[in-house]
Amino acid sequence: MTNFVPTPSVPAPDIVRCAYLELVVTDLAKSRAFYVDLLGLHVTEEDEDTIYLRSLEEFIHHNLVLRKGPVAAAAAFAYRVKSPAEVDAAEAYYRELGCRVERRKEGFTKGIGDSVRVEDPLGFPYEFFYEVEHVERLTQRYDLYSAGELVRLDHFNQVTPDVPRGRAYLEDLGFRVSEDIKDSDGVTYAAWMHRKQTVHDTALTGGNGPRLHHLAFATHEKHNIIQICDKMGALRVSDRIERGPGRHGVSNAFYLYILDPDDHRIEIYTQDYYTGDPDNPTITWDVHDNQRRDWWGNPVVPSWYTEASLVLDLDGNPQPVTVREEKSEMAVTVGADGFSYTRRNDDDGGRGGAVEGFKLGAQL
Amino acid sequence: MTNFVPTPSVPAPDIVRCAYLELVVTDLAKSRAFYVDLLGLHVTEEDEDTIYLRSLEEFIHHNLVLRKGPVAAAAAFAYRVKSPAEVDAAEAYYRELGCRVERRKEGFTKGIGDSVRVEDPLGFPYEFFYEVEHVERLTQRYDLYSAGELVRLDHFNQVTPDVPRGRAYLEDLGFRVSEDIKDSDGVTYAAWMHRKQTVHDTALTGGNGPRLHHLAFATHEKHNIIQICDKMGALRVSDRIERGPGRHGVSNAFYLYILDPDDHRIEIYTQDYYTGDPDNPTITWDVHDNQRRDWWGNPVVPSWYTEASLVLDLDGNPQPVTVREEKSEMAVTVGADGFSYTRRNDDDGGRGGAVEGFKLGAQL
């Protein structure tokens, strides 16, 4: 029985968008090679312990902070709110929820002003801020435009054991659900939730949590993503490509998942759709629809379901991970009785089960 | 010990390029739905038993003949030669080789004139012709240009047990090797061979044969191939996507393998490189290089190694299949002792073996 997060009596802060993630990495030089040399993110500022990175079209100080630390983890999921007053609103909101809250007028990272950080009811370190240092927006700096250029931060993805509980909490916080994955027993496996007018600012993936599933950057076109794969091949790090490239069923975006030197997962993502209308239709996918995760039916590797990054509390210690009690998406989408399908009643002969088999079974 | 095909004393016919394939299909309507409705090939002519198809930029009558028959198979691998006299040369060449040869002044298919068909030393039905009916080249008919448009026939791929034997025979026939896959014991697993100035007009894949591994069409750009995947998803036939899309190591082309209703394999392929110089460097890949078949290290599905189409003799009966005696590429690239690698001496910690594992092991 889901133990829902109570709805506060005070208004939720008015969130604009996901704005940056703070990651703890264990070897800053290796991480720099990955995010700057390989992926081409732009360095706003850096010192011995920290690198502040942004995507091409960003005008705020950073979308990603890499901070050197002993244990690889996500230290903050930061959202921008609509005005300075909304930082107050965020503080009041989480105080009423009984969460641990820390307010810093000078910000928690360089380039950001008055901010509040909380340990939210799902165990994630959330940050809310408005004040920020504007930096050069590189949109038309085509002299800096690499073949695999990352142009925007797109979204976070969080692993949490109880998706309906997390979803209700985020809906209270003003997020709207664009898509989800369910089964006929009413189990929810994942949900995509947005503030800005895309498919998501964050998503909840059912699993042992709280953990960071991934952070996603957007490119302009599909070939930019293919170039990232090609470059990883050229650098002989193709084993750091975890999954894809492919077309998502959910979100319709073209995607790629790669792993940084600490196994933090990065998605490269392009071309989802507009969700800004108040009655934007929510799409529910059947967990047994073999095209939900990959529109082309390509298999999801197990690590994608099982691996994720720890998250930190406000003291910088890893949050304990709670095991998901409900069915796992990985478990229900494979096995003798639980085969996924492309066509529900496939009776046209052909390779029949064998065909389904190769989409689902052992791969070389 | 390889029993090489003797080199004839008469000159080999001067081959221009692979020109068309004749396929026997068991359900013409289903095949039409695949090749015309799904893939958008252009119908030059059709009747109750046969459909003649061509790619957008083709000016000869067809690149693919679909002929209704009882057993799905490849009936002819047809090459265009440089002049009418070269058809005579082909006849003489194969007669000296002691092959069964059939000459038809009126051609074996509509739209083609004087031709010779042979059962070649590897057991394949090869055809050589020069005379052909010119048809409208649709190059600038952008009003007919679909989002996944196939613009050229690119190559054949043949399965044969003894690759060095087949390679020497094709080199005698004037083909040049652009790339191959070998191991340190001297085993050849595959070879790519060309007449036109691309990576191949045909390739030899080591395996039980003679069989047709696949037929490949080219698109202009990579997004055209992605659209074919997307369309197969929309039509809910994603289980007919066998492998890809991906970037080949060999050839450097962007690729996709899909299966027609008879399980004939079709590759969609784009952007290999120029091979027209006489000293074009041959690239030899180590069979243990995990990026040889897919530059991004994505796994090759077993069916891709094991399944292929029968080929017919000149009477229309399937050729018996001979088992490959040498090591199989599938067998040597997986298993406790034969793991493929991306980096030979991976000592940088990270996920280590686990990472290699997920690129090579079980997939959901």
Next chain:
Amino acid sequence: MTNFVPTPSVPAPDIVRCAYLELVVTDLAKSRAFYVDLLGLHVTEEDEDTIYLRSLEEFIHHNLVLRKGPVAAAAAFAYRVKSPAEVDAAEAYYRELGCRVERRKEGFTKGIGDSVRVEDPLGFPYEFFYEVEHVERLTQRYDLYSAGELVRLDHFNQVTPDVPRGRAYLEDLGFRVSEDIKDSDGVTYAAWMHRKQTVHDTALTGGNGPRLHHLAFATHEKHNIIQICDKMGALRVSDRIERGPGRHGVSNAFYLYILDPDDHRIEIYTQDYYTGDPDNPTITWDVHDNQRRDWWGNPVVPSWYTEASLVLDLDGNPQPVTVREEKSEMAVTVGADGFSYTRRNDDDGGRGGAVEGFKLGAQL
């Protein structure tokens, strides 16, 4: 001296986005050939007098209404508001402005419910609605995806004599300015204004008005726009390509302008940037920056500055056109004393003036 529109005391309606345009066309069959056969918009509904069209990713009934009539003109610029109550707000707002207002519970077009239409202070027929019939969103119908697919309605562009006046009025209405074009004398030549999180929902172009400058649809990628050009070439209607393709300076989007059979101008547009933050930086371009309209410095054809479509009043009669009194962008960006420049102080020899000449002077 600008005679500003007064700011009403009641709140402005909360506008979500530009939603559809109603166009009067003189030959419905020719217009259908243009919008459906050439551009591939999807027909939601049609009868003898009217065609309702939508883009691929749209879920409301239509983005474009083509209505047969005696005089080619724009009959309505329709915005979607956030809730039914906002239609009331729109009605109150314009009544206080003293505008002519018409409210129809059953809507002005099929598929739309309770709406208000007004003759706004600039003379444009604006519509505000919330209720709408949802239709199939074709986002993943890749079986219907053409090579030049239009996926979203992007924006309107309106010609008005006094841009600062129009801009202040639209800012009161809740629009925010993303970019504008000015000169050092303080003249504003154009302004781009948005509600949704893109560069614009509508733009004001200084000129004789009120007139419709163009309506814009978005594609996913740049090659989709190139395909539309290629197809117009194949159909031998390349003379209906007015300007482009090119890269805008303003908005950074890749663009094309084409003309429908009534000379209504359609823009095809892709890849502008996110503007959703409250402090999104406004970009001001110097009218003498030769890259403002085309980032590559390609010339703007005179017709693009001078031609536009009439707009109708609520009785269906064309609104009279008022002449712009301020300097025209066309006039100030050409001529002996007013040459545009790429580099202000070009002293590197080369072709010098000749180079500037060919970018600005006579074209074959």
Next chain:
Amino acid sequence: MTNFVPTPSVPAPDIVRCAYLELVVTDLAKSRAFYVDLLGLHVTEEDEDTIYLRSLEEFIHHNLVLRKGPVAAAAAFAYRVKSPAEVDAAEAYYRELGCRVERRKEGFTKGIGDSVRVEDPLGFPYEFFYEVEHVERLTQRYDLYSAGELVRLDHFNQVTPDVPRGRAYLEDLGFRVSEDIKDSDGVTYAAWMHRKQTVHDTALTGGNGPRLHHLAFATHEKHNIIQICDKMGALRVSDRIERGPGRHGVSNAFYLYILDPDDHRIEIYTQDYYTGDPDNPTITWDVHDNQRRDWWGNPVVPSWYTEASLVLDLDGNPQPVTVREEKSEMAVTVGADGFSYTRRNDDDGGRGGAVEGFKLGAQL
């Protein structure tokens, strides 16, 4: 009356392809900035006076030599031949033609061996060589792959007064004509001629000559060319974009023309078609077809017709330029009586003449 070049009695050398151009430039640093920093060509070798450049997929030493000199000009159009013996054949061929011939066993440039240079009957400095230093082919070096990467040398384009004379000479030399532009009076304005299996290795453009019209490099896809434009915009050198981007009628390639610091014209080009069959259809365009030079009907700037680079004799002195006596393409495609057309009998009302006017008349 054309004074044709005699056909030698000895066989023509067997040419493989256009291989490199030697350009004299007046400021090596500026040229390096253009070819290396802007265009991303790869430096094989360089010293104070000379830079040797190659495209990504090249395996011979260079495709372009930039040599510092007092007068900007083209010093050699170099073709690779099929074997060392063909260099002898070239020498004999041109000696019989009575041309000035110079043979150097050590080559004329670094990286090239035994070569012959001639002042050919049209006045161009042609070179023929086989021996060459192989260098690293960067095809899969995606770590070096820029967003506007040039992957192959595609062709030369030469200006000559008498196109039929030049064409017959090049046909004797083994070139085949893929396309040409003529009028109903039998005047030939241009011809495209190939050895490799693309539309051309060189083209003849009718005009005052001998001069170099341009040198062309190929990209993989169209977006690579757009990136080059975008980058030139970012570097504020958009005035060095002379024409395009666009789609050629002739060749069907997507193209762009830009100017180097000495006004040498460079074309960036992608996606023409296969021409390797012996009976590849020759396409003749009517000079009055407004889509011949640009499939979208965009105007050709006058400089593109009139400007070109000098070529040098074997002493390094500029060849004198002979004026074309026949009609000029520029002259016949504009003017009161010679308007180009998209549709020959345009009777569908619309903007009529005005529409044609804006495609052909004055541009801002």
